Amino acid sequence: MTVLVTGATGNVGRLVVEGLVAEGAEVRALSRAPERAARLLPAGVRTVDGDLGRPGTLDAALKGVEQLFLFPVARTAREVVARAREAGVRRIVVLSSGAVSAGLDTTHHLPVERAVEESGLEWTHVRPGEFALNKLELWGPSIRAERVVREPNPDFGWFPVHERDIADVAVAALLRDGHAGAAYTLNGPAAVTLRAQVRAIAEAIGEEIRLVEVTPEEARERYAAQGGFAAENADFLLGFADYEGNPADPREIAAFDPAGLGPQPTAEAVTGVPARTFARWARDHAADFR
Known part of the structure; x- marks a missing residue:
């Protein structure tokens, strides 16, 4: 299986890449600066040129991909998701926000979630609250x-919430069945x-x-x-x-x-490991x- 990670050099994305590599997955890392990304990411990760803000640059990166970790760019989300579907992607995990769970976000992350939900593909939303970072x-x-x-x-x-907890949940949702249609709010x-x-x-x-x-x-x-x-x-x-x-x-x-x-939802519900x-x-x- 091939997984495309967008936002691959970001605070969460690079940890998703590391987690996927540790699980033995074939990983592609999308970057506007692939040569720089190659220096930051684990050996064996294929870095590919592309920009979520310009969906037309994504077709080569999406070819043969089955799972997609999607960094949220609301303006182009629908076109990105449509291209992913045409390329044969079957599962998308969205890096969203706990603000959606709280009803506070209607313009940043919610449009990305809706674009994925309406695509007909398997989807999971990962909604972190406040980043410790x-x-x-x-x-x-x-x-x-x-x-x-x-x-x-x-x-x-x-x-x-620790950024590694966020990445661990994303990796589980990308590689394992049983997470389709779930929206995981994550806190410390x-x-x-x-x-x-x-x-x-x-x-x-x-x-x-x-x-x-x-x-x-x-x-x-x-x-x-x-x-x-x-x-x-x-x-x-x-x-x-x-x-x-x-x-x-x-x-x-x-x-x-x-x-x-009182207690808030954490990664433990997905990973089985205390947050x-x-x-x-x-x-x-x-x-x-x-």
């Missing part, structure tokens, strides 16, 4: 430079406050990290200056906007207590924070 993007620069984290709501938290095994997350990272790197409480506005300015992921997502992460960019009140975050929600904790994630990424 976000903290590396948000806090990494200040931890590495100053051993400091600045946050307006240190006692807020959620159920951050426990609610973890931002204060506790900082403490877990400090323990992982073996050094003290100061947590400084700032106003939402101050945090917003710092994230904007930081650039990249932090700047692009500051308004949503700090409560100034909802998932789809509509104005919101950042004070609602301070009033929210995720611990009252990785945030402390485990921090240990896995300790070098990235040093």
Whole structure:
């Protein structure tokens, strides 16, 4: 069997590639820079040129493929899925979002899910909630430079999910029967406050990290200056906007207590293995924070 992985060098995609290779699957990795991708991915993975934003570039990559791991690009999803079906793909696993499960996403991931569902092919949606990896993007620069984290709501938290749990579920859905028509919402095994997350990272790197409480506005300015992921997502992460960019009140975050929600669905329901904790994630990424 041949599996095509799109978004193959991304935070989840590259782990899906690794998991498929470990299972003995024949893997193709789609990339706009296949030579660079070949250097990042395991030996034996065939990298192919293509761009989900330009569906006409995908035909050669899809030839002979049976399973497809689909990174979400809403604008072209229907054409991509149609081309996959014409090429003989029979199973698609979508990297979606827990925001769809919560009814918060109608424009980013939901259109991709619907395009796949309406194709007549086997489908599975993998819907991760908050990525633990976000903290590396948000806090990494200040931890590495100053051993400091600045946050307006240190006692807020959620159920951050390890990216390897997401990839493990995707690999299972790609290679094994019994997952067709399922939408798996994935979270971490426990609610973890931002204060506790900082403490877990400090323990992982073996050094003290100061947590400084700032106003939402101050945090917003710092994230904007930081650039990249932090700047692009500051308004949503700090409560100034909802998932789809509509104005919101950042004070609602301070009033929210995720611990009252009880346990959330995790990868264990699919893999049979307990979901990785945030402390485990921090240990896995300790070098990235040093």
